[in-house]
Each structure stands twice: as structure tokens, then as C-alpha cells.
Amino acid sequence: MPVDIAELESTIRSAFSVTHLEIEDQSSGCGENYLVLIVSEDFKGKTTLARHRLVNEALKIHIAEMHAFSQKSYTPEQYDALCAKST
Amino acid sequence: MFGSFLRSSTSVLRTATTAPTRTVLGRLPISSHYRFLSTEARAQIDKAVKSTPLVLFMKGTPDQPQCGFSRAVVNILDVYQVPPEKIKTYDVLVDAELRSGIKEYSEWPTIPQVYVNGEFVGGCDIVLGMHQSGELETLLETSNIIPTVPEPDAPATPQPAS
Numbered sequence: 001m002p003v004d005i006a007e008l009e010s011t012i013r014s015a016f017s018v019t020h021l022e023i024e025d026q027s028s029g030c031g032e033n034y035l036v037l038i039v040s041e042d043f044k045g046k047t048t049l050a051r052h053r054l055v056n057e058a059l060k061i062h063i064a065e066m067h068a069f070s071q072k073s074y075t076p077e078q079y080d081a082l083c084a085k086s087t
Numbered sequence: 088m089f090g091s092f093l094r095s096s097t098s099v100l101r102t103a104t105t106a107p108t109r110t111v112l113g114r115l116p117i118s119s120h121y122r123f124l125s126t127e128a129r130a131q132i133d134k135a136v137k138s139t140p141l142v143l144f145m146k147g148t149p150d151q152p153q154c155g156f157s158r159a160v161v162n163i164l165d166v167y168q169v170p171p172e173k174i175k176t177y178d179v180l181v182d183a184e185l186r187s188g189i190k191e192y193s194e195w196p197t198i199p200q201v202y203v204n205g206e207f208v209g210g211c212d213i214v215l216g217m218h219q220s221g222e223l224e225t226l227l228e229t230s231n232i233i234p235t236v237p238e239p240d241a242p243a244t245p246q247p248a249s
Contacts, residue, residue, distance in 0.1 A: 048213050056196050063196045068156065070212055 002031030003062050015058035016040040019076050032067035039079040048073070124191040128184070132192045135185075137205040140232045141174040144189050145199040148178055156211040157199045163218045164201075173232050203230050 005023055012021060020039035027033035036055070043051045051073040056063060063069045074082065136142055141164070147153030149161045164174070179186035179198050186198070193200055193207045201208045203226060208214065217223035228235045 048216060049207075049209055052209065052213060053194070056194075060196065069197060070156075072212070 003034065003065050004031065005034075008034065008036070008059070008062055011059060011062065012036065012038060012055075016042045016054075020079060026070075027067070032065075033069075034066060035070045035072075037072045037074075039074050039076055041076060043073050043075045124188055128188050129192060132185070132188050133205075135175075135177060136192070136202045139173055139175040140204055140230060141169055141227070142202040143174065143176045143199060144179055144185075144202075145176055146178070146180050149176055153180055154198070156197070159211050160199045160201060160214050163214055163223070166218070167224065167227055167233050169227070169232055203227070203232070 005025060008023055009021065012018060012023075016038060018038060018040050020037070022035075022037040024035040024037075025031060025033070026035050038055065042054070046054070052071060055071050055073055059069075143160060143164065145152065145154070145157035145160065147157055149165075152158035152161055161176075177185065177189075179189065189198070189200060190196055195207065195210060197210050199214075200210055201214050208226070209217070214223060217226065224233075227233045
């Protein structure tokens with residue numbers, strides 16, 4: 001079952017206070033394989049596992065309808081540091 | 088009901104002897120997140136999760152992974168040369184019951200899943216991240232799964248408190 005990218009975005013935005021968001025459809029259009037990058041203050045003080053669990057929980061219904069789902073979750077500080085490093 | 092998974096696909100990395108399972112991308116009907124996991128099923132999974140210090144639930148076998156994410160985790164674990172007696176892999180494609188049960192057990196929606204000493208570590212994204220940061224090596228060392236290697240010039244970078 002395909003998942004709509006706009007629907008995915010609105011779910012993420014309503015669940016987290018997002019400062020930066022990237023959603024990439026890696027399925028060449030069939031809507032079954034997504035990579036999301038979420039930057040949010042909500043991840044502060046949480047381990048990677050805890051962050052992923054939060055995202056999984058928020059997107060539970062959508063993930064169940066996909067074939068593959070991959071995520072990266074950063075705090076704004078981490079994301080800035082990451083961007084600084086890669087430039 | 089868990090007979091098939093307990094008997095089969097207990098192969099270990101590098102020395103897998105299980106015949107590859109032929110599946111068409113393993114697209115079985117998606118199980119409901121809300122399905123009730125029976126006490127008996129939970130106990131069976133609990134036993135599997137704690138069967139060896141390192142346990143991997145994957146699609147396919149280490150020699151014949153049936154999914155890119157599972158293959159990635161197998162390749163990462165390969166790097167650390169985990170002794171065969173310390174690791175066990177379960178192919179969820181040969182047991183639909185296990186495939187849905189393990190997701191409920193860990194409350195984690197995807198396969199592969201890695202467990203160290205009975206504790207859920209994460210899926211592909213997390214394991215890859217831990218591999219890159221050095222956390223995975225540290226975890227495997229402190230869990231006595233692989234011997235500690237002294238690295239005089241490159242000490243393990245401590246993770247920022249996150």
C-alpha cells in the first residue's frame with residue numbers, strides 16, 4: 001500500500017516540533033520505501049533508540065503500510081555540527 | 088507453533104549451512120500492530136532472544152540475505168568477527184509467526200533486529216550509526232562478545248551525552 005509523502009510530512013510535523021525535515025522517497029515512486037531526516041528539539045537528552053521509538057510510534061500506521069523505512073533523528077545542535085562537518 | 092523457527096535458521100555468520108529460503112521479497116500480508124502476543128509466544132521469543140549473547144533476526148540467512156537492510160547488518164557484524172558460538176541468526180521469512188511476534192516483542196516495526204544479552208539494540212539504522220561511532224565495538228567488547236583490542240593511537244571516542 002503506498003504512503004503519501006504529504007501525509008507523512010503532516011504526521012511528523014504534528015508529532016514533533018520540527019526545525020528541519022527531509023523526506024525522501026527511495027522507492028522510485030511507488031511509495032513503499034522512505035528515508036526521513038528529522039531535526040527537532042524533542043530529541044534532546046534522548047538516546048538514538050529512544051528517538052527512533054518516538055518516531056516509530058508517531059508513524060506507526062504509515063510504517064505498517066510500507067515495505068521499508070529508514071530514519072535519522074537529530075537535535076538542532078547535532079544537525080548543525082553535522083552540516084558544519086560536511087562542508 | 089514456533090517449531091519451525093526454533094529448529095531451522097540457527098545458522099551463524101560465515102558458517103551458515105541452512106539452504107537459502109526462496110521467497111518473493113518476503114511480501115507477506117502486513118501483520119497488525121495491535122495483534123495480541125500470547126504469553127506462550129512471548130516466552131518462545133524471549134528464549135530465542137536470550138539464546139546467545141548476540142542474536143540477529145533477519146530476512147534470509149547470513150549467506151543469502153533477502154533484504155538490503157538485513158545484508159547491511161550481517162556485513163557490519165562480519166567486521167567484528169564475532170565467534171560463531173556467540174551469535175545466532177533467525178530467518179523470519181521461514182516463520183510468519185516469528186516475523187510478526189518479534190515486532191510486538193520489541194515494539195519495533197521493522198526487521199532486522201539486533202539483541203545483545205537479551206536486550207534490544209536496534210535495527211539497521213541504529214546498528215550502522217553505532218558501528219560508525221565506535222559504540223558497537225564498545226558494546227560488543229563490554230558484553231564479552233569479542234575480545235577487547237587495545238588501540239593506543241585511536242581510543243574509542245566517548246559519545247556525547249544524548
